[in-house]
Amino acid sequence: MTSRERASEDGLIARFFAPLAGEGALGLKDDAACLSPRPGHDLVLTTDALVESVHFLPEDSPASIARKALGVNVSDLAAKGADPAGFLLSLALPETWTEEWLADFVSGLGVASRDFSCPLLGGDTVKASGALTLSVTAVGEVPAGRMVRRTHARVGDVVCVSGTIGDAALGLKLRKTPSWAAALSSGERAHLADRYLHPQPRHRLARAVREHAHAAMDVSDGLAGDLAKMMRVSGVSASVEAAKVPFSAAVRKAIEADSSLFDLAVTGGDDYEILCTVPEKKLDSFRKEADSVGIMVSAIGRVVAGHETPVFRINGTERHYDAGSFSHF
Amino acid sequence: MTSRERASEDGLIARFFAPLAGEGALGLKDDAACLSPRPGHDLVLTTDALVESVHFLPEDSPASIARKALGVNVSDLAAKGADPAGFLLSLALPETWTEEWLADFVSGLGVASRDFSCPLLGGDTVKASGALTLSVTAVGEVPAGRMVRRTHARVGDVVCVSGTIGDAALGLKLRKTPSWAAALSSGERAHLADRYLHPQPRHRLARAVREHAHAAMDVSDGLAGDLAKMMRVSGVSASVEAAKVPFSAAVRKAIEADSSLFDLAVTGGDDYEILCTVPEKKLDSFRKEADSVGIMVSAIGRVVAGHETPVFRINGTERHYDAGSFSHF
Numbered sequence: 001m002t003s004r005e006r007a008s009e010d011g012l013i014a015r016f017f018a019p020l021a022g023e024g025a026l027g028l029k030d031d032a033a034c035l036s037p038r039p040g041h042d043l044v045l046t047t048d049a050l051v052e053s054v055h056f057l058p059e060d061s062p063a064s065i066a067r068k069a070l071g072v073n074v075s076d077l078a079a080k081g082a083d084p085a086g087f088l089l090s091l092a093l094p095e096t097w098t099e100e101w102l103a104d105f106v107s108g109l110g111v112a113s114r115d116f117s118c119p120l121l122g123g124d125t126v127k128a129s130g131a132l133t134l135s136v137t138a139v140g141e142v143p144a145g146r147m148v149r150r151t152h153a154r155v156g157d158v159v160c161v162s163g164t165i166g167d168a169a170l171g172l173k174l175r176k177t178p179s180w181a182a183a184l185s186s187g188e189r190a191h192l193a194d195r196y197l198h199p200q201p202r203h204r205l206a207r208a209v210r211e212h213a214h215a216a217m218d219v220s221d222g223l224a225g226d227l228a229k230m231m232r233v234s235g236v237s238a239s240v241e242a243a244k245v246p247f248s249a250a251v252r253k254a255i256e257a258d259s260s261l262f263d264l265a266v267t268g269g270d271d272y273e274i275l276c277t278v279p280e281k282k283l284d285s286f287r288k289e290a291d292s293v294g295i296m297v298s299a300i301g302r303v304v305a306g307h308e309t310p311v312f313r314i315n316g317t318e319r320h321y322d323a324g325s326f327s328h329f
Numbered sequence: 330m331t332s333r334e335r336a337s338e339d340g341l342i343a344r345f346f347a348p349l350a351g352e353g354a355l356g357l358k359d360d361a362a363c364l365s366p367r368p369g370h371d372l373v374l375t376t377d378a379l380v381e382s383v384h385f386l387p388e389d390s391p392a393s394i395a396r397k398a399l400g401v402n403v404s405d406l407a408a409k410g411a412d413p414a415g416f417l418l419s420l421a422l423p424e425t426w427t428e429e430w431l432a433d434f435v436s437g438l439g440v441a442s443r444d445f446s447c448p449l450l451g452g453d454t455v456k457a458s459g460a461l462t463l464s465v466t467a468v469g470e471v472p473a474g475r476m477v478r479r480t481h482a483r484v485g486d487v488v489c490v491s492g493t494i495g496d497a498a499l500g501l502k503l504r505k506t507p508s509w510a511a512a513l514s515s516g517e518r519a520h521l522a523d524r525y526l527h528p529q530p531r532h533r534l535a536r537a538v539r540e541h542a543h544a545a546m547d548v549s550d551g552l553a554g555d556l557a558k559m560m561r562v563s564g565v566s567a568s569v570e571a572a573k574v575p576f577s578a579a580v581r582k583a584i585e586a587d588s589s590l591f592d593l594a595v596t597g598g599d600d601y602e603i604l605c606t607v608p609e610k611k612l613d614s615f616r617k618e619a620d621s622v623g624i625m626v627s628a629i630g631r632v633v634a635g636h637e638t639p640v641f642r643i644n645g646t647e648r649h650y651d652a653g654s655f656s657h658f
Contacts, residue, residue, distance in 0.1 A: 010558065024374075026478070029562050031405045031546050032375035032469075034476045036366060043372060045353075046361035047466060049419040049455045076360045090378040090419070090464035126378045130459015135419035137376060137466040140361075147363045149355070217360050229339065233358050 009125050016106040022086045022119025033121035035085065037141050044082040044140040044147055048073050052131035056197075057175060062101050063108025064197045065132070070109060072220065073138035074116045075201035075272040079218040081148040081210025082140025084118035084203055090135040092128035116203055146210050148276070153215035153234035157277035157303040160213075160286065162202050162295055164248040165223050169268020170261065171196030183257040188250035195248075199272035205297075208289035209276055216276035222267040224321035226275055227310050231303070238310035240301035242266075242319075266312065267321055277303050338454050345435040351415045351448025362450035364414065366470050373411040373469040373476055377402050381460035385526075386504060391430050392437025393526050394461070399438060401549065402467035403445045404530035404601040408547040410477040410539025411469025413447035413532055419464040421457035445532055475539050477605070482544035482563035486606035486632040489542075489615065491531050491624055493577040494552050498597020499590065500525030512586040517579035524577075528601035534626075537618035538605055545605035551596040553650035555604055556639050560632070567639035569630035571595075571648075595641065596650055606632050 018028045024035040037043050050069050052058055060068075074084050089109075093102075113119055118138065142148075171192035174180055181189065202218075209216050215234055219226045223245065231238050245266060247255065255261045278286050283299065290297040301310075312319045342357050350357045353364040366372050379398050381387055389397075403413050418438075422431075442448055447467065471477075500521035503509055510518065531547075538545050544563055548555045552574065560567050574595060576584065584590045607615050612628060619626040630639075641648045 030479045032373045032409045034371050034373055036371045042363050042365045044361045044363055045417060045450060047417040047419050047451060047453050049421055049453045051421055051455050051458050053458055054456050080361045088374060088376040088466055090376050092378055092380055092462055121374060122376060124376050124378045126380050127383050129380050129382055129462065130457065133421055133458065133462050135464035137417055150359045
């Protein structure tokens with residue numbers, strides 16, 4: 001069957017996508033969505049594309065791929081202090097797509113959309129040239145003028161990060177080499193694999209970030225590299241206490257078994273945690289508000305003057321991660 | 330050279346894309362754009378993806394591909410009566426990309442961005458799996474509550490279309506079979522080829538559309554099919570006088586030589602004209618305002634009651650185009 005014989009694009013929209021449509025989507029019966037921020041608010045827009053074998057593995061379930069595509073974009077909104085308002089999806093489907101695949105994809109997308117409070121606003125479905133390729137544009141809302149910038153870190157700020165770091169990078173290593181990490185329990189291995197497959201965007205932290213942070217971004221290309229980027233565009237540097245970088249029990253055990261994995265944990269991609277700089281006097285309040293939405297935040301270092309790559313202090317030694325940071329490109 | 334050796338994504342952004350950035354793009358130094366509609370305005374959002382060999386030909390110039398990717402999205406905005414505010418670009422580059430290709434692409438994108446008054450707001454660049462794939466999300470602005478819907482055609486409205494129809498479909502036929510259409514002059518052949526390659530979004534017509542039309546959409550999948558869609562979602566039908574469908578001199582000559590080309594002209598894709606329904610009493614004013622921005626609009630028929638596929642009246646016969654309308658999917 002060709003895709004034309006299976007279903008027209010309009011048929012696909014009505015059957016699969018219309019049930020996910022948010023208010024501004026006009027039932028997906030129009031060519032465009034219509035959206036206004038609430039009075040006194042700005043809209044925040046971000047776009048991230050995902051390509052099979054680059055951002056996810058061919059054997060990943062359609063529901064996991066859908067969740068990741070939306071999750072990585074919602075993560076960007078959260079880091080800007082923005083609450084999700086909706087998303088548009090461009091889906092380039094390979095010739096081999098099946099209705100079963102699409103049904104699972106849309107089902108996963110629907111669950112993620114509800115979990116992240118981010119309804120579908122519109123989209124486009126086309127034939128891929130090669131493997132599955134998705135692009136999501138997410139739209140969020142912040143009180144006017146309050147989008148948290150990447151460029152505004154100030155000397156003296158405390159460098160904070162949400163959740164734990166390195167799980168996804170070690171999870172990907174595990175996916176590629178299942179025999180790796182014999183020291184870990186099956187539960188720990190499952191935790192790492194899941195963190196690679198299912199990013200946990202910190203959208204519930206958006207409000208705390210915009211009320212406390214001078215600067216923020218999400219950690220998608222490795223903690224060390226993303227911190228270096230944020231410091232560079234802010235015209236400052238940073239000093240990080242390696243012992244304070246938050247690791248899960250699984251990552252900690254893996255590093256204990258092989259200390260070189262520390263570098264992978266802080267340079268590997270796909271954490272989708274929030275990295276931000278908070279003035280000292282607001283730190284307690286930031287922690288408290290993060291705690292109230294069930295998200296751990298850790299103070300890992302300080303913003304310092306200078307233009308050097310941030311330094312990681314590890315057992316009395318200093319390490320810099322200049323290049324070699326993870327990139328999806 | 331691998332792409333990593335050539336340039337980091339941040340390097341690409343700074344060198345190629347930052348010069349195109351609009352005000353809300355924050356110099357493309359952040360993770361997201363920040364945008365507010367002017368007071369009393371809504372934002373309109375639309376997304377369209379383009380895939381090599383599906384939406385453009387592998388030998389098309391990078392500048393033409395860039396112009397088309399932006400143009401087809403601006404065309405959607407215009408049909409909603411929205412003035413362009415900016416766009417986000419997801420670019421999946423095949424392994425074989427070169428800096429020369431990207432420089433030409435960005436140069437064409439910059440010209441199109443200025444021509445359409447639609448600045449770059451943000452984007453993402455990733456490795457393609459297969460051929461070049463682009464996705465653009467365009468954002469426009471309309472006075473609050475004034476987005477022109479696809480679903481609001483009313484019985485008695487005059488069906489209007491901008492510009493000329495069928496040029497791009499015949500242009501594509503010419504690209505695929507250069508020996509075709511011996512009857513046409515080289516100038517006429519060049520006109521058709523150019524209309525396929527370079528859609529002319531009717532953004533200057535946006536204001537006239539929102540002030541006069543009950544319903545509108547852009548014609549991207551063929552006049553007959555798109556009219557059928559608009560009538561269906563409005564719960565009405567239409568009657569079209571084939572003799573009033575606006576054709577360029579080249580298309581008219583081609584149809585005179587081979588009358589079967591009429592069907593191709595009204596069902597082929599890529600016109601990117603605006604199809605709208607206008608109440609009779611506003612028709613003169615609509616024509617006048619269109620004329621003042623240098624865009625021809627033609628009244629081609631009427632909205633009528635019923636649920637049938639629109640009828641095209643041709644020399645006393647009636648033709649319906651049920652299926653077989655062009656689709657990019």
